[in-house]
Amino acid sequence: MSTPKLSTSPRTDTGKGAARRDRRAGNVPAVLYGHGSEPKHLLLPNLALASILRGHGVNAVIDLDIDGESQLALTRQVEVHATRDYIQHVDLLIVRRGEKVIVEVPIVVEGEPGPAGGLVVQDASTIEIEADAMSIPEHLVASIEGLEPIANVTAGDVILPEGVTLVSPADLLVASVNEAKTAAEPTEDEAAGDVAEAAE
Structure with missing residues (x-):
């Protein structure tokens, strides 16, 4: 299966308020880290990201376009809203071809x-x-x-x-x-009670 590609944009504002604005604009806040590099804060297009995760699974490797440069990244953690079922945040790990994870x-x-x-x-x-x-x-x-x-x-x-x-x-x-559970056999007292109820 070919590696999916995804264009990114830099995330300049942080915090809960900025994250809500980014999501309303159709983007998912993300952080890219690994291999000793400084973490990069990015925005990923929500619909395209969701499509990649549906097609490639939660451990998808994505070819990110960052300022015109290609970077392979593994979706390390995907945070999904508990009740509204949308992606809130993604952690991405830098990977290289031939590397084991x-x-x-x-x-x-x-x-x-x-x-x-x-x-x-x-x-x-x-x-x-x-x-x-x-x-x-x-x-x-x-x-x-x-x-x-x-x-x-x-x-x-x-x-x-x-x-x-x-x-x-x-x-x-x-x-x-x-072993499949079966209904317990009634005791003698329970059986007698059932007979009495039936008689009444």
């Missing part, structure tokens, strides 16, 4: 339990990996196909693409197949 990648649980069935629980939504900055997987798969209760899938069981290594503990619980 440590990121959290979403986990998707796939498959069906075995014939005995069971209650499937996803215990972790992400795991931490190290990967080439230009080849970060959008998500990883935890398979529960054919598992019988009680069974666990750990981070060490997740199949990783070539060149990707696990950073999270291998025994981190990712998903589990548990």
